[in-house]
Amino acid sequence: MTEPAPHLTTTADAYDAVAVRYADLVRDSLAGLPLDRAVIAAFADSVRAAGAGPVAELGCGPGYLTAHLRDLGLDVRGIDLSPVMVGLAREAYPDLRFDIGSMDALDLADGSLAGVVSWYSLIHTPPRDVPAYIAEFRRVLAPGGRLLLGFFEAEGGPVTAFDHKVTTAYRWPVDELARIAAGTGFTEIGRMLREPGEEERFRRGHLLMRLG
Numbered sequence: 001m002t003e004p005a006p007h008l009t010t011t012a013d014a015y016d017a018v019a020v021r022y023a024d025l026v027r028d029s030l031a032g033l034p035l036d037r038a039v040i041a042a043f044a045d046s047v048r049a050a051g052a053g054p055v056a057e058l059g060c061g062p063g064y065l066t067a068h069l070r071d072l073g074l075d076v077r078g079i080d081l082s083p084v085m086v087g088l089a090r091e092a093y094p095d096l097r098f099d100i101g102s103m104d105a106l107d108l109a110d111g112s113l114a115g116v117v118s119w120y121s122l123i124h125t126p127p128r129d130v131p132a133y134i135a136e137f138r139r140v141l142a143p144g145g146r147l148l149l150g151f152f153e154a155e156g157g158p159v160t161a162f163d164h165k166v167t168t169a170y171r172w173p174v175d176e177l178a179r180i181a182a183g184t185g186f187t188e189i190g191r192m193l194r195e196p197g198e199e200e201r202f203r204r205g206h207l208l209m210r211l212g
Helices: 006-026 034-049 064-071 083-092 127-140 174-183
Strands: 054-058 075-080 097-100 113-119 141-152 160-162 169-171 186-194 204-211
Touching (some): 006 083, 113 127, 127 174, 174 186
Parallel strands (some): 054 113, 075 097
16 A cells, blocks of 8 residues: 555544544534535536536534535535544534545546535645646546635745645646646636634635636
8 A cells, every 4th residue: 555645644644633622623614604514505506507416525523514515405525634634523523424534545436426515725835736636637537517715815925835734735826726726627717815813813815616
């Protein structure tokens, strides 16, 4: 068996260590984020308009967004690198499927999904590896499938590392992520940027894309 990349082990261990506290922190986080809820709803509407089909939230953590997508009418499952996070998600949402897995090597068939959500789950990926991750998202999406990316936005600067509370993370220029996705075969549907809230440090970026 191939050993996982060092940053994957570091990230999984870091989230395992804070999983319970993290789950308590984020469980109701969408309630106070109307713009975030709006872009997630736009993704769900777009998937349904394209004929629905299965959706995966990649890097689902404790599963709160997976459950929200379910409430929006999607056939959704969650996948996360952290075994403790997956255990918490299964406990909180026993009606949903959650699996342990890495976004760079998904145990999913080619073209098997109608939608992929990566909600702040690419943030710990070394920048050189991000194109390969987005190519993996492309592999598991059917033609016309939708992709929603949520990330910390660089506010006019280059890709920048910062000291995330869990482990090292990166801020991305929205145009650069859009360019990488376009080079992998995605077409941009829309984007949403919002300024940081009262207890947030950085601008938030969101990209809604279509395969093909």
